[in-house]
Amino acid sequence: QVQLVQSGAEVKKPGASVKVSCRASGYTFKSYDINWVRQAAGQGLEWMGWMNPNSGNTGYAQKFQGRVTMTRDTSIRTAYMELSSLRSDDTAVYYCARGGMAAVFDLWGQGSLVTVSS
């Protein structure tokens, strides 16, 4: 079925990097942007950036410029989000979301919990 399946939970130390994957199935992977959104516990949603799986073009929220990299491997229909120089306040659930019709986020992954702790 149409879905996005994300990688599992990660625990990282401050200063490290984390790479979260998002595997698409049931639709044409190259036809829709993939966005990344994070949510700290009890907090709201924060958009991090987008990637076009066809071209590889990306756009990042200013807050994450220089720290985030979004890539893809079209052969396995998978998008990746790598966040570097992790801090404790990067602890959050990270979601990938498809940019569907009218660019709304119409399909979401299940979320990947990233915990940053020494």
Added chain:
Amino acid sequence: EVVLTQSPATLSLSPGERATLSCRASQSDSNYLAWYQQKPGQAPRVLIYDASNRATGIPARFSGSGSGTDFTLTISSLESEDFAVYYCQLRSIWPPMYTFGQGTKLEIK
């Protein structure tokens, strides 16, 4: 950078009542305004896009309105499954980016 302010932060209502949620943008950039519903432990689900269009499978009791800087989500008659957190989201034309509001928690009175 656009800031979206949602009000109220918390709305306490009973099933069957009408809910009106507000989303105000700090500047007008587009009408690409969407509303999402999120329940505990779940990913968000899109309800409304382009300010007033219901997404596929969304019940008719959900409606969106507004333009420019002021947008509203209305739930005409609350059902038990509607109690959740609601977020508005604006897509800016240039630079292409998205902004979420801080959310409105709709709780049972």
